[in-house]
Amino acid sequence: MKSSDADILIVPGWSGSGPDHWQTRWEARLKTARRVEQEDWYKPTRDGWASRIVAAVRASTRPVILVAHSAGVSAVAHAAEHLKPGEVAGAFLVAPASERAKRAIPGMGEDFIPHRREKLPFPSVLIASATDPYCSPDEARALAQAWGSEFVDAGDGGHLNSESGHGPWPDGLLRFAGFLKSLSAVPQKVIQ
Known part of the structure; x- marks a missing residue:
């Protein structure tokens, strides 16, 4: 699959990925990419964020690829239980937030983390840093296993955001292109 064959939905985490974040840069660079906007970027709620993702998926006209970062990864996992088979072709999940994030980030709702631990109904890759x-x-690997995601160890990469030196993140874009290629059998969009 090529990026032009899909609706690429960018799912930022807490605070919405600023102008230097790789998600914002990819959104500007990839013609078919658009951001899933949340009502409040600083107070994530499971149902609120998940419903915005489900609505964006259902408004899409091509196969959907979700590109999530941090708390956006959690939101994708929560949205998955409301998606029908075939509505999402794949998910590129980067730097999941965990119990550590809930303690460190103000506004992370109690219902948002812990994560849903069921297998995702679409192919996925989870990229996480050792630092x-x-x-x-360990938690990132456990999430990948629970979700049925391919796990990629990003080494010493911090939170894989602009603050950790991953503004344009060309290595991530190459890995994303490889992930798209791996989606050989693209599910057809489910007509409701």
């Missing part, structure tokens, strides 16, 4: 202050490597 992420918001998720331990």
